[in-house]
Structures are given as structure tokens and as C-alpha cells.
Amino acid sequence: MKLFRGLSRTDYQDVLRAIGLFIDEHGYTDVRIIEIDEGLVLQGRVANRREIGQSSYDTVLITEDDIKAMVRDAAHRRGQKPPAYST
Numbered sequence: 001m002k003l004f005r006g007l008s009r010t011d012y013q014d015v016l017r018a019i020g021l022f023i024d025e026h027g028y029t030d031v032r033i034i035e036i037d038e039g040l041v042l043q044g045r046v047a048n049r050r051e052i053g054q055s056s057y058d059t060v061l062i063t064e065d066d067i068k069a070m071v072r073d074a075a076h077r078r079g080q081k082p083p084a085y086s087t
Contacts (some may be wrong), residue, residue: 015040018070021064028058039063 019040023031028044040062049056062070075082 006050006068014071014074018067018074021074022062027057032052039067 003034003036019033019042023042026044027047029041029047030045032043034041034043038061042060042062043057044060045057072082
């Protein structure tokens, strides 16, 4: 993932904390997170989706820009300074 280029450290903790909120807000279980160059692919089971023909999983691409916004918003909620990602 190109997200951490230009940072003094690679801080997956902040990213995973922000992604964790996203997972909780959507009620996902049995989650898979796959890192790709463009960001993260997240798959999560939707508990109440049981109709025939419907996938019980959502698959979402969370882009680097999405991750930056999530981490920035999470830092603001905690009253902390967000990381300075390069552009």
C-alpha cells in the first residue's frame, strides 16, 4: 500500500483502528482485509442477509484517500493531531 510512503513510520494501528470503526458501523462479522496498492479490500459478512441469491458478504474497496479521511477523522475524535500523509 502506497499510503505509508513519506511517513516517518508505518502505523497500521491507526489504520486498523479506523477500519475497525467502519466494520462496527456496518455490523460486519467474519471480516477479511486484503492490502493492495490502491488501498484495502474489505469483505465482511452481513448477519441479516439470508435471501436466496444474495451474497452474505459485502466486498468494499477502501481507497487510500478513504483511509486518510478515516484516520484523520478518528484522530480528531480522539483530540489528536492526524498523521501528515504525503500527497
